Amino acid sequence: MTPSVAQPRSLDDAVEALRTAIDPTVLAGGTDLMVAINAGSRRPTSVVSLIRVPELQGWHRDGDEVVLGACLTYAEIERGELASLVPALAQAARTIGSPQIRNAATLGGNLGTASPAGDSLPVLAALDATVETIGPDGVRTLPVLEFVTGVKRTALRAQEIITAVRVPVLRGPQEFLKVGTRNAMVISVVMAALVIDLDGRSVRLGLGSVAPVPVRARDAEALAEGSVDWDTARIGDQTVFGRFGELAAESTAPIDDHRSTAAYRRHAVSVCARRALERALR
Amino acid sequence: MSLTGERVRGGLGESARRPDGGPKVAGSFVFSSDLTADGMVWGSILRAPYPHARIRSIDIGPALALPGVHAVLTAADVPGDSSYGLEHADQPVFADDTVRYIGEAVAAVAADHPDTARRAARAIVVDYEELEPLVEAEAAITAEPIHPDGNVFAHLTIRHGDTTASGDVVVEGDYEVGMQDQAFMGPESGLAIPDGDGGVDLHMSTQWLHVDRDQVANCLGLPHDKVRMSLAGVGGAFGAREDVSMQVHLCLLALHTNRPVKMVFSREESFLGHVHRHPARMHYRHHADKDGRLVKVEARIVLDGGAYASTSRPVLVNACCFAAGPYAVPNALVEGWAVRTNNPPCGAMRGFGAVQACFAHEAQMDKLAAALDLDPVELRLRNAMKTGDRLVTGQVVTGAAPVEELIRTCSGWPLPAEDPEPDPMTLPGGAGRTADGSRLRRGVGFAVGFKNLMYSAGFDDYSTARVRLEGGVATVTCAAAEVGQGFVTLAEQIVREVLGVDEVILAPPGTADIGSAGSTSASRQTWMSGGAVERAALAVRDRRDAGEREPIEETYEYHHPPTSPLDENGQGNAHVSYVFAAHRAVVDVDLDLGLVRVVEVATSQDVGRVLNPLQVIGQVEGGIAQGVGLAVMEEIVMDRGVVRNASFTDYLIPTALDMPDVAIAALVEEPEPGAPFGAKGVGEPPTISSSAAVAAAIRAATGLALTRIPVRPQDIALAHRDSTKLA
Numbered sequence A: 001m002t003p004s005v006a007q008p009r010s011l012d013d014a015v016e017a018l019r020t021a022i023d024p025t026v027l028a029g030g031t032d033l034m035v036a037i038n039a040g041s042r043r044p045t046s047v048v049s050l051i052r053v054p055e056l057q058g059w060h061r062d063g064d065e066v067v068l069g070a071c072l073t074y075a076e077i078e079r080g081e082l083a084s085l086v087p088a089l090a091q092a093a094r095t096i097g098s099p100q101i102r103n104a105a106t107l108g109g110n111l112g113t114a115s116p117a118g119d120s121l122p123v124l125a126a127l128d129a130t131v132e133t134i135g136p137d138g139v140r141t142l143p144v145l146e147f148v149t150g151v152k153r154t155a156l157r158a159q160e161i162i163t164a165v166r167v168p169v170l171r172g173p174q175e176f177l178k179v180g181t182r183n184a185m186v187i188s189v190v191m192a193a194l195v196i197d198l199d200g201r202s203v204r205l206g207l208g209s210v211a212p213v214p215v216r217a218r219d220a221e222a223l224a225e226g227s228v229d230w231d232t233a234r235i236g237d238q239t240v241f242g243r244f245g246e247l248a249a250e251s252t253a254p255i256d257d258h259r260s261t262a263a264y265r266r267h268a269v270s271v272c273a274r275r276a277l278e279r280a281l282r
Numbered sequence B: 001m002s003l004t005g006e007r008v009r010g011g012l013g014e015s016a017r018r019p020d021g022g023p024k025v026a027g028s029f030v031f032s033s034d035l036t037a038d039g040m041v042w043g044s045i046l047r048a049p050y051p052h053a054r055i056r057s058i059d060i061g062p063a064l065a066l067p068g069v070h071a072v073l074t075a076a077d078v079p080g081d082s083s084y085g086l087e088h089a090d091q092p093v094f095a096d097d098t099v100r101y102i103g104e105a106v107a108a109v110a111a112d113h114p115d116t117a118r119r120a121a122r123a124i125v126v127d128y129e130e131l132e133p134l135v136e137a138e139a140a141i142t143a144e145p146i147h148p149d150g151n152v153f154a155h156l157t158i159r160h161g162d163t164t165a166s167g168d169v170v171v172e173g174d175y176e177v178g179m180q181d182q183a184f185m186g187p188e189s190g191l192a193i194p195d196g197d198g199g200v201d202l203h204m205s206t207q208w209l210h211v212d213r214d215q216v217a218n219c220l221g222l223p224h225d226k227v228r229m230s231l232a233g234v235g236g237a238f239g240a241r242e243d244v245s246m247q248v249h250l251c252l253l254a255l256h257t258n259r260p261v262k263m264v265f266s267r268e269e270s271f272l273g274h275v276h277r278h279p280a281r282m283h284y285r286h287h288a289d290k291d292g293r294l295v296k297v298e299a300r301i302v303l304d305g306g307a308y309a310s311t312s313r314p315v316l317v318n319a320c321c322f323a324a325g326p327y328a329v330p331n332a333l334v335e336g337w338a339v340r341t342n343n344p345p346c347g348a349m350r351g352f353g354a355v356q357a358c359f360a361h362e363a364q365m366d367k368l369a370a371a372l373d374l375d376p377v378e379l380r381l382r383n384a385m386k387t388g389d390r391l392v393t394g395q396v397v398t399g400a401a402p403v404e405e406l407i408r409t410c411s412g413w414p415l416p417a418e419d420p421e422p423d424p425m426t427l428p429g430g431a432g433r434t435a436d437g438s439r440l441r442r443g444v445g446f447a448v449g450f451k452n453l454m455y456s457a458g459f460d461d462y463s464t465a466r467v468r469l470e471g472g473v474a475t476v477t478c479a480a481a482e483v484g485q486g487f488v489t490l491a492e493q494i495v496r497e498v499l500g501v502d503e504v505i506l507a508p509p510g511t512a513d514i515g516s517a518g519s520t521s522a523s524r525q526t527w528m529s530g531g532a533v534e535r536a537a538l539a540v541r542d543r544r545d546a547g548e549r550e551p552i553e554e555t556y557e558y559h560h561p562p563t564s565p566l567d568e569n570g571q572g573n574a575h576v577s578y579v580f581a582a583h584r585a586v587v588d589v590d591l592d593l594g595l596v597r598v599v600e601v602a603t604s605q606d607v608g609r610v611l612n613p614l615q616v617i618g619q620v621e622g623g624i625a626q627g628v629g630l631a632v633m634e635e636i637v638m639d640r641g642v643v644r645n646a647s648f649t650d651y652l653i654p655t656a657l658d659m660p661d662v663a664i665a666a667l668v669e670e671p672e673p674g675a676p677f678g679a680k681g682v683g684e685p686p687t688i689s690s691s692a693a694v695a696a697a698i699r700a701a702t703g704l705a706l707t708r709i710p711v712r713p714q715d716i717a718l719a720h721r722d723s724t725k726l727a
C-alpha cells in the first residue's frame, strides 16, 4: 500500500498534520528512512515530510548560542560561517557519507535515527547541546544525552518532532576524529569529539560507536581540566595525554560486531582521545 | 599506442571507443533490471533463514490466498532435474528436505507487484528444524556428510620431482584468505517470457548463455531448444554470474503463470544469491639453497566451497597448479582440498584460485628473502620462471613467460615521493581526520603472480562466431557475454582490421542463432571469441577477394589446443597458456589505529600484444581496485554460517579515497605463439598479485607478520600495541 504523504509548508501545519495523521512517520532528507523503506524493514502508513517547513531550515545565532534547524543539512554545516562557530560539528559533517548524502541528510534525521554510529551525536554530547521538540504536549527541551535513550531509541513521544538543536559558541579548540575501515563513506567504528571551553575552563570529550548511546568521558575530562594551564591553553605534563586516552577508553562499553571488535574499539578510543587532546592543548 | 582524445579508425592496437560506452555514461543503456513486457508479473524467492536445517513442512496456502498472487512454487513443482550446477548438479532449485546454507531458495512466488510478491514469499509458512551448521572447512574433511555426495568436492595431490628433497634454508607459515565478493553494481535480474508453445525465452545478465540454457532446460525437463536465452545488459560480473542464480525460478514461474515474469534481487538477496571467492587456509614450507634458489615448495591448501559444488574443483586445481608461483621449482609436494560446509557456496571470481595461492607463496618468498638476508626482488629474479621451465605439474611452459622483465620493470619504476604537506584526506583514515604524522609509516611490498588462460584439464573449450558481409557492412553474431570487459569493442576492431570495412554491427547475443561462445571468464574471450571472429572474418575475406558477390557469410568454431587432466600425481599438460604480472605497492600505515592508505600500485603485465590500450588500462586499474579491496577491506563476514554484512553499508569496497594511483611500468608485448594476434587475456592478472603486494607493503611498514587478508585495523593496531608493550 502506498502511504499518504503530507508536505506541510509551516510548523503549525506540520504539527497539525502529525496530530491528524494515523501513525505518522516523519521524513526529512530520507537518507535513513528511504533505505529502510526500500529494504522493506519500515512500511509507513502515512508520512509527514518536514523538508518544506521554513521554521526547520537553516541556522541562526542567538546570543552565545547557535540554533540549528532540524532540517539543516551536513552540506550547510560543513563550510561557511557555521563551520567556524562550531568547528567539531563541521569536521564531523565532512566525514558523513558522500557529497550527495550530505546534500540531503539532516541533523534532525541523525538524531531521529539515534544510531550508536550517528556521527553528529558525540559532538552534540561534547557541546552539551539541547534538543528542542514540538508535539501534542507543546514544546520541550532536552539535553542530548537524555534525548538519545538507547540503540535507535529516543525520548521523542508519538507525533512529536525535533525542531532545533541548540549549541554554545565556545572559545577554544575543537577536534573530531572518526575511525572506519575505509577512508571515506564509512560507518564509524569509533568517534571522539573534543571541545575545549577556555572561558568556562572545561574540557569535554564525547565518544561514539562505543556504547548504545553517545557517552561523555567524565574522568578523562576531569584529569585534563586539572592539567591545563588556562592562561596558555596548554598541558605541560606530557604524561597526561596518554592517561587521558586510557581514562577515555575506560568510560566506554563497546561490543564485538561485524564491523570491529570491542578490544579494538577500546584501543582506538584511547588513541583518538589522546590525539585529539594533543592537537588541542599540546 | 594511442590513448583517448585522438581520432581513431578503430583498428587493432588503437583505443577504439566502446559501442556501449555512450549509452552507459548517459544512463540510457538498458540493463537487465530495466526490462519490461506486457502483462508482466514479478517474481520473488523465499530464502532460508538458517545455514543448516531440516524442512519439516511448507504451507504455501497463506501466500496463495493473498490477492494478486499468481503462483507459489516449491521443490515439488520442478518438472525436470531437481538440481543444477556448473560442473556437478548438486544445488537444488528449491531446498527439498534440507537447507544447507543461509539464503538457500525454498520457494518462489509470482505476483502482480514486486511488493506483493515479497509479502507473499514471507507469508509462506515453513517449519524448520534447526541443525548444527558445519562451518569449519578443515573439520568438514572428516565430518559427517551434510550432503549425499559427501563433503569433499575435490582432493588433489601434486608430486613433482623429488618430494623428499630439502634445502639449506627452510621457511614455513600459515596463511588465510577471507571470503571476497564480486560486488558488482547491477544486482541479478531477468525476464522470462513463455512462448505459448511450452517453451520459454529468458533474458538475463549472465556470463555464459549456453550453459545457463542447458541447466535451465534440464531442470524444466525441456529439450534444450525449447529454452532460448538472450543476453540482457550486464552490470558487472567478475565470476559471480557464471553460476545459475534465478534463471530456473524465473522460467518455472513464467511457464506456470503463462505470463512474462521479471525478477530483480535486492542487494541483500544478491549477496546471498551468488557464489563468492573461496576462503582459503594454507600451510606452506619453502626450501632453498644458500644462494636463494628454490629447492622445494610444499603446500597444503584447504578451500571452503560452501554448501554446493559450483566450480570448487577447478578452483582447487588452479590453486594447486599455481601454488608455487611463477618460479622455477624443481621439487614440489602440494595437497589441496575443496570441501563442502554450511557456508555460502563459493565459485568463480577473477583470479580463480590463483589469488589465494599467490597471497601465500608471495608471503613465503618475502620470508625466505629475510631468512637469506636477500632483497625480496633479487630473490624473485633468481627464481623467475622463463619459457622452457616446468610448472609443478611437470608441464613445460612453451609460450611467453617474461617474468624477469616484469620484475625488473616494475621494481625499477621510481617510487612516489613523500608529500611534505599531504592533504589530510589522503592519509590513512582519510576523511576521518585520525592521522598523526609522527605515527605513520611507509612500506613497500612486491609480488608476482600468474595463472592459466582459458579452460584447462581436458575441457573442450571453444567459441563460435559468424560474420556476414553485405553492402559493405559486416555483422558479427557471437554469444560471448559482454560483461564490461570490452569484447564488443574488440570484435568490431578485429572485423575492421580483417575486412577493411568501417561499419561493423554486433547482433544481440543469444542461444537461438548460434552455438556457444563459452564463458566470459578465465581471461578467455579475447583469445577464444576473438579467434572465432577473426577466423570467420578471414574466411569471408577470402571469398570476397576471390570475387564472390555479397552477402557472404561464414561461421567458425574456434577450439584451443587440447589439454589433459592431471594424473594421480597431479602431473600432466593441463593448460594452454599462462599470463603473468608483477605489482609493487606503496602504503602508509597508522601504527596505532591500524588504518591503511594504499598510496600507489605500480605494475608490469604480460599482455602478448595490446589490442586496445584504453581497455587494457581499464582492466589493470579495475583489477587493482579489486586486489586492494581484498587486501584491506573486502570480506563477507561469517558468524556460524550466518552472513553478517550482506549490504554495501557493511561490505566495503574501495572508494576514490582508497584507490591508489596506478602506475603502469610496462605492458610487456611478447607475442604468444598460437594466440590470435599474439594477444593474451588481461582481465585477471591485475587482481592476482596486487593483494599480495599490498599485504607485503603493510608488513614492511609495521614489521608484523600479517598472515591473513583482508588485513583488518585490529590486526595491525592490537598486534603493534602488544609488540611494543613486550619490547
Ligand SMILES: Cc1cc2nc3c(=O)[nH]c(=O)nc-3n(C[C@H](O)[C@H](O)[C@H](O)COP(=O)(O)OP(=O)(O)OC[C@H]3O[C@@H](n4cnc5c(N)ncnc54)[C@H](O)[C@@H]3O)c2cc1C
Residues within 6 Å of the ligand: A025, A026, A027, A028, A029, A030, A031, A032, A033, A034, A035, A050, A070, A071, A095, A096, A097, A098, A101, A104, A105, A106, A107, A108, A109, A110, A111, A112, A113, A117, A118, A119, A120, A156, A160, A161, A162, A163, A185, A186, A187, A188
Ligand atoms: C550512503 C549513506 C551514507 C551514510 N553515511 C553516514 C555517516 O557517515 N554518518 C552518519 O552518521 N550517518 C550516515 N548515514 C545515515 C544518514 O545519512 C544520517 O543519519 C542522516 O543524518 C539522516 O538524516 P535524514 O534527514 O536523511 O533523515 P531521514 O532518513 O529523513 O530520517 C531519519 C529518521 O529520523 C526521523 N526524523 C527525521 N527528521 C526528524 C525530525 N525533525 N523530528 C523527528 N524525527 C525526525 C525519521 O522519522 C527517521 O526515523 C548515511 C546514509 C547513507 C544512505
